[in-house]
Amino acid sequence: MRLGALKCLLPVVAVVTALVWLGQTLWTLHGERSERAVADALAANREVQPPDDASGDLLFARAHFLLVRDRIDEAQALVGRIVERGGPPVAAKFFYDVGNARARRAVGAIESSQINRAIPEVRLAKDAYRSALKADPQLWDARYNLDVVMRLVRDFPELEAAEEETKAQPKKLWTDLPGRPRGLP
Template sequence: MRPADLKPLIPALMLAGALAWLAQSAWTLREAHAERAVARALASNRDVEPPHGASGELLFARAHFLLVRDRIDEAQALSGRIVERGGPSVAARFFYDLGNARSRRAVGAVESSQIDKAIPEVRLAKEAYRSALRADPELWDARYNLDVAMRLVRDFPELEAGEQETKAQPKKLWTDLPGRPRGLP
């Protein structure tokens, strides 16, 4: 075909391109509207599942909703998608919130004298704060809360498996949880 033969097709091709662009724009607007509706529902304390292709911010909003209500396992299931879609700042905020939820649960266990239940929660909180700091090293709140959690339960290096484990271990005389810190560091 010669270029002169293509001239009558140009308006039809331009129209098809404009329609494709319009359809794509309408689809994007519809997705944005659906995300705003889910965000409004979460803000008004209604439990709404985000759409499958939700942004990292919306997934974080859902995780925050769950963490505030002590539904940690459900929120933690969203962590992979939050990290993947949200970027480092959203991931840092998620892990910070996760650490806070774990810390609240640990303090509640300490207040009800369930020390054995509190120790793993504090350790999981410390890991969450460390993940937040890996995502955003400048997140001062995570650094401070990690310091408080470090004072709650000490980290000891694990012994290598060997002869030392075969000997009789003495009974543990005190817990790893010395008590809740009071005052500033």
């Protein structure tokens, strides 16, 4: 009698299992479709916010959208979620884009002779490229761009530490900004 009851329940269990699997698959497809719609809107230059449970790739697409438009502070607010959800490859791309945005700002400031505004941007670009290389040491574009921005502003750590002590001295005649590099390294 027990075996007969089990044989009757077997089709019901199979149908319920199939319905649960179908529901889960449809839910996943719906999520992927909505993420694709947001990514397509960002690619079409429309201002769209990703959902709270967005993947790392979608958050990176939003950050890239913001960085291209020189909205660096808004993009950097996404860094925690991008690193957490996207892993090292997506984090490396994000930091590389941040470095590029900072380098563009620095070059713009140099071209308009705003040296004091360019120096911190160059240093932030260096930090971003170094973070990209920590996440992905094989990212050669970040290595190359780091080399280029390192030529924009020299690093003098011993001078930065002694800078507080020498505030009473006259201004330096030689700036930290030797000039914009031209051509290949």
